[in-house]
Amino acid sequence: MPEKFLKPYDHTAVEGPIYKKWEDSGYFNPDNLPVRLDAQGKPMPQETFSIILPPPNVTGTLHLGHAYEDALQDTVVRFKRMLGYKTLWVPGADSAAIATQSKVETNLYKEEGKTRYDIGRDELMERIKKFTEESKNTILNQVRRMGSSLDWSRFAYTLDETRNKAVNEAFVRMFNADLIYRGERIVNWDPRMQTTISDDEIEHKEQVDPFYYFQYGPFVIGTVRPETKFGDKYVVMHPNDKRYAQYTHGQKIELEWINGPITATVIKDEAGDMEFGSGVMTITPAHSGVDFEIAQRHKLDFEPVIDSKGKLLPIAGEFAGMHIKKARPLIVEKLKEKGLLVKIDEKYTHNVAVNSRGGEMIEPQLKFQWFVDVNKEFVIPDSEIPGIESGSTTTLKKLMRAAVEHKGMVILPDHFEKIYYHWIDNLRDWCISRQIWFGHRIPVWYRGEEASVGKPGEGEGWEQDPDTLDTWFSSGLWPMSTLGWPEETSDLKTYFPNSMMAPGYEILFFWVARMVLMCGFLRGAIPFKTVFLHGIVRDKNGKKFSKSMGNGIDPLDMIEKYGTDALRMSLLVGAAAGSDIKFDEARVKGYKLFANKLWNITRFVFDNASDASADAPFTLKDAERATQFKALALDVTKDLEEYRLYMAAEKLYHYLWDIFAADMIEESKPIFKTGTPEEAASRKRLLMEILRDSLKLLHPFMPFITEEIWSSLPDSKEMLMVEAWPVRY
RNA sequence: GGGCGAUUAGCUCAGUUGGUAGAGCAACUCUUUUACACAGAGAAGGUCACAGGUUCGAGUCCUGUAUCGCCCACCA
Numbered sequence: 001m002p003e004k005f006l007k008p009y010d011h012t013a014v015e016g017p018i019y020k021k022w023e024d025s026g027y028f029n030p031d032n033l034p035v036r037l038d039a040q041g042k043p044m045p046q047e048t049f050s051i052i053l054p055p056p057n058v059t060g061t062l063h064l065g066h067a068y069e070d071a072l073q074d075t076v077v078r079f080k081r082m083l084g085y086k087t088l089w090v091p092g093a094d095s096a097a098i099a100t101q102s103k104v105e106t107n108l109y110k111e112e113g114k115t116r117y118d119i120g121r122d123e124l125m126e127r128i129k130k131f132t133e134e135s136k137n138t139i140l141n142q143v144r145r146m147g148s149s150l151d152w153s154r155f156a157y158t159l160d161e162t163r164n165k166a167v168n169e170a171f172v173r174m175f176n177a178d179l180i181y182r183g184e185r186i187v188n189w190d191p192r193m194q195t196t197i198s199d200d201e202i203e204h205k206e207q208v209d210p211f212y213y214f215q216y217g218p219f220v221i222g223t224v225r226p227e228t229k230f231g232d233k234y235v236v237m238h239p240n241d242k243r244y245a246q247y248t249h250g251q252k253i254e255l256e257w258i259n260g261p262i263t264a265t266v267i268k269d270e271a272g273d274m275e276f277g278s279g280v281m282t283i284t285p286a287h288s289g290v291d292f293e294i295a296q297r298h299k300l301d302f303e304p305v306i307d308s309k310g311k312l313l314p315i316a317g318e319f320a321g322m323h324i325k326k327a328r329p330l331i332v333e334k335l336k337e338k339g340l341l342v343k344i345d346e347k348y349t350h351n352v353a354v355n356s357r358g359g360e361m362i363e364p365q366l367k368f369q370w371f372v373d374v375n376k377e378f379v380i381p382d383s384e385i386p387g388i389e390s391g392s393t394t395t396l397k398k399l400m401r402a403a404v405e406h407k408g409m410v411i412l413p414d415h416f417e418k419i420y421y422h423w424i425d426n427l428r429d430w431c432i433s434r435q436i437w438f439g440h441r442i443p444v445w446y447r448g449e450e451a452s453v454g455k456p457g458e459g460e461g462w463e464q465d466p467d468t469l470d471t472w473f474s475s476g477l478w479p480m481s482t483l484g485w486p487e488e489t490s491d492l493k494t495y496f497p498n499s500m501m502a503p504g505y506e507i508l509f510f511w512v513a514r515m516v517l518m519c520g521f522l523r524g525a526i527p528f529k530t531v532f533l534h535g536i537v538r539d540k541n542g543k544k545f546s547k548s549m550g551n552g553i554d555p556l557d558m559i560e561k562y563g564t565d566a567l568r569m570s571l572l573v574g575a576a577a578g579s580d581i582k583f584d585e586a587r588v589k590g591y592k593l594f595a596n597k598l599w600n601i602t603r604f605v606f607d608n609a610s611d612a613s614a615d616a617p618f619t620l621k622d623a624e625r626a627t628q629f630k631a632l633a634l635d636v637t638k639d640l641e642e643y644r645l646y647m648a649a650e651k652l653y654h655y656l657w658d659i660f661a662a663d664m665i666e667e668s669k670p671i672f673k674t675g676t677p678e679e680a681a682s683r684k685r686l687l688m689e690i691l692r693d694s695l696k697l698l699h700p701f702m703p704f705i706t707e708e709i710w711s712s713l714p715d716s717k718e719m720l721m722v723e724a725w726p727v728r729y
Numbered sequence: 730g731g732g733c734g735a736u737u738a739g740c741u742c743a744g745u746u747g748g749u750a751g752a753g754c755a756a757c758u759c760u761u762u763u764a765c766a767c768a769g770a771g772a773a774g775g776u777c778a779c780a781g782g783u784u785c786g787a788g789u790c791c792u793g794u795a796u797c798g799c800c801c802a803c804c805a
Contacts, residue, residue, distance in 0.1 A: 271805095276805070291803085350805095419732075423800090509801095584742090594767095600767090603765075
């Protein structure tokens with residue numbers, strides 16, 4: 001018996017070398033996997049299993065959410081690999097455009113007091129590049145620490161050349177199909193970052209503000225934002241509101257307003273809520289989505305009041321040029337002096353929109369931007385999507401719905417399907433242009449009135465659109481672009497569509513839905529068969545881990561203390577699809593003890609059964625034990641096939657501790673002491689075989705210790721990670 | 730406002746199709762017997778949120794209530 005088994009299991013001595021051994025073997029790359037032979041000695045056909053790592057942000061560091069996500073995927077990947085699938089898990093990193101640029105800009109301002117406009121586009125890009133390259137390796141090495149069996153030779157970065165080609169191709173094809181258009185719409189404008197963001201990047205935050213009531217001619221109107229009211233020349237009420245029956249649609253009313261007399265026009269529209277306030281409102285079409293829609297319906301004027309930096313425009317008269325925050329109290333003061341202030345409700349609770357990517361309050365603005373039209377009909381030439389015929393007319397929305405409705409893609413847990421439909425049904429056109437500099441630049445060139453899509457036009461003087469694309473535009477292509485699309489590579493043919501995807505449920509819309517949209521349109525295919533949505537890892541009080549809250553637990557600390565295997569088990573056990581985990585360090589400790597238990601089981605087996613013979617016939621009792629184990633193996637396999645990892649892990653834990661260690665080893669002692677040679681031989685074979693197969697079953701969950709023990713087995717040749725799974729379900 | 734989910738032992742959570750309530754941790758008692766003290770043995774601990782219903786039988790299915798949580802949303 002190797003001497004190491006005489007001491008307790010020491011993960012710190014094992015995990016580093018084992019990972020290196022795996023990586024050096026080349027087996028993370030499915031091209032190098034050993035060929036399995038069938039009974040006739042012919043190579044077995046290899047089905048593929050492919051999955052992509054949700055690419056972590058380049059500038060990030062590993063947190064427990066990543067650790068969980070990595071453990072989850074690696075367990076499935078190792079299981080499939082042992083089952084004989086040609087298994088590919090593609091690693092990558094995400095540039096995280098807004099978050100990264102925001103971080104670099106913040107540092108720039110802190111350290112040098114400069115803004116991006118002071119140093120210019122090229123210099124900023126240089127700094128971002130330097131920053132991302134420094135931090136990229138950090139996160140990738142941390143992913144390795146989790147034991148992730150990723151094929152590093154296929155590493156993809158969202159901003160590299162292959163991915164840029166894919167982005168341009170996608171843009172051009174969507175543009176040519178009229179699914180991408182440029183238009184003037186109300187967009188979500190972040191005045192601090194100076195960029196638009198999409199609807200999904202918005203968060204609503206509850207806030208208490210004063211609510212002002214003003215006399216507006218014969219009406220009383222309410223607002224939290226007096227500073228937008230300069231341009232209000234339409235007064236809207238519900239057509240059925242009896243209180244205002246005397247006023248007719250289109251009626252002009254002369255009244256005194258902030259900067260003097262104006263002419264207001266009465267608009268009867270069902271958007272007016274009779275229950276709210278006085279039932280009358282004025283509208284600001286250039287700075288509000290609802291108002292914009294009302295104005296569109298009645299073909300009214302759109303008059304911007306606030307510029308993109310949050311300053312008032314000349315329409316504000318004496319307040320022009322002033323920042324809205326400063327102007328608000330002064331405007332209220334002026335209205336009060338003019339006797340137009342009716343009352344103030346100081347404690348009005350409402351929701352405001354903020355940029356969820358660490359930005360400011362959103363200021364709706366009327367702007368020219370690029371959009372993806374989700375309702376526009378187009379003809380899909382080839383479609384493998386169930387419910388969508390090749391050559392039929394469809395829309396992006398329909399296609400996204402059909403993928404799930406007709407079971408082309410299964411979402412786990414299934415109640416998220418309802419949430420997915422709900423989102424699609426309420427989806428509006430997707431604003432894809434951003435005014436930040438870090439990201440894929442919009443592939444459109446202008447010269448005067450001319451525009452050229454995909455590449456600059458003939459001749460001189462073409463200028464590329466200064467904007468970049470929403471980071472999710474390129475992320476949506478990820479299942480294809482990581483495999484080389486738009487080139488028809490052999491990887492693409494072999495590994496697309498992916499077998500599964502395991503992101504957190506919080507990016508179901510951002511990412512999963514966008515991948516379905518993109519792959520559906522560009523390839524007529526669903527990007528993956530199963531979406532396993534995992535929950536969020538929270539602290540033991542149920543709070544989200546976040547840097548700003550400072551409640552983070554560094555997974556690397558857990559790995560140091562208890563080992564990667566223990567951390568993986570603690571995250572996987574009790575973690576059903578879609579449910580959040582409250583992280584408890586005591587559980588990690590518990591699985592460290594389990595690792596040691598397995599170590600000691602091995603010691604006993606080595607001590608007593610290292611001369612086991614595979615030919616020894618089983619006694620009746622041992623045959624029963626073998627059958628019992630076989631049942632467990634089948635059970636565990638079924639759970640793994642059906643993505644109930646938590647159950648499989650728990651069953652293995654229970655079997656090894658309470659059956660193998662507690663019962664079988666105990667009953668073996670007298671057999672070896674006083675049993676017949678036949679009984680002893682049977683028992684030796686049993687212990688060795690079950691140990692061997694248990695290591696296989698446990699390997700996907702606890703890859704390090706199982707590989708380490710495997711390497712010490714008397715007759716192990718190959719590494720455990722490529723050994724055949726002991727049973728077929 | 731719309732939607733989704735949770736509620737099981739002191740704590741964290743399992744309980745896949747309805748068939749005698751489970752694990753880990755913590756707490757209690759005992760044991761250093763050559764796999765393991767990073768252990769073993771034993772005992773203790775629960776009206777499965779509440780109220781109805783279906784059923785021979787409900788933690789599990791149905792209806793309602795309460796509390797907590799999450800997502801979506803343009804009430805000025």
